[in-house]
Amino acid sequence: MTTAADAPLSPPHSAATETLADLSEGAVLARIFPRLPTASxxxxxxxxxxxxxxxxxxxxxxxxxxxxxxxDFRLAWSSPHDLGWKAAATNLSDVAAMGARPTALVVAIAAPPSTPVSVLEGLADGLRDCCEALAPGCGVVGGDLSASDxxxxxxxxxxxxxxRAPVLRSGARPGDTVALSGRLGDAGIGLELLFRLGVDSNGVPDLARANALKLTHPTEVAAQLTPVPPIASGPIAALGGATAMLDVSDGLAIDAGRIARASGVGIDFDSSCLGERIEVALGGGEDHGLLATFAPDRVLPPAFRRLGTVVAVSASNWGAITVDGVSHDQGGWDPYRGWDGAAG
Amino acid sequence: MTTAADAPLSPPHSAATETLADLSEGAVLARIFPRLPTASxxxxxxxxxxxxxxxxxxxxxxxxxxxxxxxDFRLAWSSPHDLGWKAAATNLSDVAAMGARPTALVVAIAAPPSTPVSVLEGLADGLRDCCEALAPGCGVVGGDLSASDxxxxxxxxxxxxxxRAPVLRSGARPGDTVALSGRLGDAGIGLELLFRLGVDSNGVPDLARANALKLTHPTEVAAQLTPVPPIASGPIAALGGATAMLDVSDGLAIDAGRIARASGVGIDFDSSCLGERIEVALGGGEDHGLLATFAPDRVLPPAFRRLGTVVAVSASNWGAITVDGVSHDQGGWDPYRGWDGAAG
Known part of the structure; x- marks a missing residue:
């Protein structure tokens, strides 16, 4: 692990124009670490x-x-602060999905040598602000820096x-209530808006158009770029008797299918609980809500709302997702098939 | 965290030609995880x-x-197995340098979609073989996959x-013996040989020439590409009373300077302990030996050999490195300044 203590003394520089190549690795770390939160x-x-x-x-x-x-991201759409925030938020959500309280992060960052130091400072600030907002007491305990294009x-x-015992994906039982803490579909809409309207006439991600979208569709764009997963709901669900839980990262239907497959059951969603845009609710990725199941006699913990019911299915149908009893097909994002190679 | 349990059933493919783009992320993980060691x-x-x-x-x-x-590496020089081995070895060495026994790894890998699945299988095999050889009982408990150029x-x-208490860099005291477990200089010579002779006439890393070097200079090239840090020496040094310890990753002089600076002392090396190539021993990077200090009345633990002595210096000289009492200048590798941008 590379550490700020390795930093040699460095001469003063003009902060506005400094790049990583102007400083040693140790000096960069010495600039970043003081911005990061300390873990309790x-x-x-x-x-x-x-x-x-x-x-x-x-x-x-x-x-x-x-x-x-x-x-995973475009610099025309996400500020360094946004990226630091999202990198923390998505990982905190995976910890919370086990019913655990996040305690610490380590962070490895690779950047082109031409990157302004201020970009790394922005990343650090985003990491800090996310930890402080969503998981107070959680901090950054170490990291590494390298160079990459x-x-x-x-x-x-x-x-x-x-x-407590960890809350697994495999504990859902027929009759359990399926419930969610968090939002559904906004992040997927935000991404669709960015790819459709946040680009120039050649389809290249464009800062000005993304900024315009942030004004016209603040909720959806923010849900995509700076998600606010309900981290505190993880331990609350565990204390409230959750039988299974996961972070909804690839869309409600796909992730519900993971609980159902791991548990040897099916899940039936109640369309009246999915809002007016059912396909968006089921398909939108990167929601980062917590989907959990609870025994039918349990009162749902605060912030959780019912979406459906765990159902018994034959083994060949384990993992099946239905809406009002009708089968629902699952799609999904895959980094090796879904990325077009562009990085703007 | 992305997991093999997310893998859908995938049809059989021709193993020889499959790329990551041919499979889903989950199917790739399902191919990799069975090759990885389980952590006790x-x-x-x-x-x-x-x-x-x-x-x-x-x-x-x-x-x-x-x-x-x-x-950090060139694919013309390092096989996937080499890379998996080295990625495990360098991290295990940092754990051992605290006096700890390595227990588990998580591994994040990004690769171009055109990468053959066999490359990731090779990485997994290298990770496994390194853990089994250097830290039995240590295994891979999770990871993530993404796409990158x-x-x-x-x-x-x-x-x-x-x-035990962790062995810090800051505990060396004047009079302590400075001792090393591991090799000195071979890895640096190996890298110099690869950059000088493992390239074609345009300076591009070349597989055939690297393979020739592996035959003519097996020790040095292996020390660079597949280091064998003395992981077991970490806990042994802690039990043996080490007052300070670190992993020698950037060259003996630089890393000794880190112990000396953190401890508020100087370190004087005895030239008779540094072998015939003193500058190579002091300057060669990526040795991944364990450098430790021990109270003068301690018997050095097995595998450690004396290199010098901790000396008292004035505060303005904390971190000073001398050889037979003569000052030694420290250089060092920095990823933002040292990388020429090539990736062949």
């Missing part, structure tokens, strides 16, 4: 070969997620189960 | 939003390190301090 669980932070984190119940939850310029963020997040 | 500390492995790892003493060690095609590996590694 940090026993040893940046400055050595590795960090040491507290795991009070003798276990820790871990997840990792990459965001790469091109397939495509800006790349890799966040690994940790969580504390606080003595 | 794994309480919940791949297949959910996050993994759960045991941390028996209520703490865990964490480090992360990126390897990116171009600044440059092959990118990001490993995050965890370790168990087994109730």
């Amino acid at each position: 669980a940090q026993l040893l932070g940046p400055g050595d070969d590795a960090a040491v984190i507290s795991a009070p119940d003798g276990r820790f939850v871990v997840t990792t997620d990459m965001m790469i310029q091109g397939p 495509a800006l790349t963020l890799v966040v690994t997040a940790f969580g504390d189960l606080e003595g | 500390a794994q309480l919940l492995g791949p297949g959910d939003d996050a993994a759960v790892i045991s941390a028996p003493d209520g703490r865990f060690v964490v480090t992360t390190d990126m390897m990116i095609q171009g600044p 440059a092959l990118t590996l990001v490993v995050t590694a965890f370790g168990d301090l087994e109730g």
Whole structure:
């Protein structure tokens, strides 16, 4: 692990024009680390070969997620702050989906040497602001920097189960209530708007047009670029008896299918619970809500609303998703098929 | 976290020609995960939003390190197996440098959609073989896949301090013996040979010439491409009373300077302990040995050999490195300044 303590003394530079190539790796880290939040669980932070984190119940939850310029984001649409925020939010959501409280992150960033240092400062600020807003006490305990043609963020997040069993995808039982904390469909609409209207006449992502969209469709664009997953709902659901749970990252139908497949059941959505745009609710990706199942006699925890019911199906139909009893086909995003190679 | 459990059933393909674009992300993961070692500390492995790892003493060690095609490796020189091995080895070494026993890894990989699936299988095999050879019981508990123009590996590694205090960089005291477990200089010579002789007449990394070098200079090239850091020496040094320790990744002089700076001391190397090529021993990067300090009355643990002595210096000289009492200048690799932008 590269650490700020490795930083040699560096001469003063003009902050406005500095690039990563103007500074040493250590000096860049020395600029970033003070902007990052300290984790309450940090026993040893940046400055050595590795960090040491507290795991009070003798276990820790871990997840990792990459965001790469091109397939995962475009710099014309997302500010550095947006990217830092989203990289934290998506990982925090995976931790919360186990019923755990997020405790710490490590962050690996690769960027072209020509990148202004201010871009990395913006990423750090986004990481910090997301942790402070969604998971107070969670902080960044270490990281690594490298060079690459495509800006790349890799966040690994940790969580504390606080003595509870993790909430798996496999625990849903027929009769359970299917419920969601979070929004449905806005992020998918935001992405569709950006690809349709946030581009110039050649289809290239365009800053001015994206900014216009942020004014005309603030909810949808923000849901896509700076999601606010209901992190606190994860531990609340676990305490409230959730039998299964996951982060809705690829669309409600696909992710519900994952719970259903892992649990050996089907899930039937009640169309009256899916709003006026049912296909959008079922298909929109990157919602980052928490989808959970609860025994039928349980009162749903705060922030969760009923969407449907877990149903018994034959083994050949495990994972089946229906709406009012009618079969629903699942699509989905795949980075190797869905990316057109562009990175603007 | 993306998991193999997300994999849909996929039709059989011709294994020889398959690329990532031919398969879904889930199907690729389903091909990789069975090749990876299972961690003894794994309480919940791949297949959910996050993994759960045991941390028996209520703490865990964490480090992360990126390897990116171009600044960090060339595909003409390193096989996929080599890359998987090195990505594991360098992270395991950072865990060991805290005095911890490596327990688990998570691995994020980004690759061009045109990448043969066999490349990822090779990476997985290298990760597995390195864990099995250097840190038995350590396994891969999860990961993520994405698309990128440059092959990118990001490993995050965890370790168990087994109730001990972590061995920091800051604990060296005047009079302590400076000692090393591992090799010095071979990896740096290997890299110099590859850049000088492992290229074609245009300076482009060349497979045939690299293979020839592997025959004429097997020790040096292997030290660069597939390092074998002395992972077991980390916990042994901690038990043996190491007062400070780090992984020698940027060259002995630079890394010794880090211990010296963090500890508020200087380090004087004994030239008679540095072999016949003193500048190579001091300057060669990526040795991945463990450099540690021990109180003068301690017997050095197995595999450690004396290189010098910790010396008291005035505060303005903290971090100073001398050889037989004569000042030694430190250079060093920086990804933003050292990379020429090529990625062949």
